[in-house]
Amino acid sequence: MPLNDAGLVYISNSLQEVLLFAQLHFDVAGSGNDNIAVPGRQPVDWNTPASDGDFGLIAAVTFTSGVPGDPVYSVTLWDDETAGVFYGEFPLTGDSTFDNTGQYQVTAIDFSGTAS
16 A cells, blocks of 8 residues: 555655755766765755645755856755765756856756656
């Protein structure tokens, strides 16, 4: 039996308590510390989980100090700004390079409790 909505909301709230920072990578993150595109992690703000537990970013996460035109492959999620626990990697779609000012924005990270 799958989790009901109350269970999914509980899990979503628990995830939001630990998924606090994002890091950008120019290739596969491996253990989380491989292929880091820019130094430093950025804080992440999540929206309130929907009644079915789905949630995503409130606003884009902006990374600066990249080399204009350099590749961007994925974003990883962490519980700490400098060390901590690596919780997962999300390959990015769409624009895959830093802009001409060395900036890159992650505009969506979505979690849903659906299966297929």
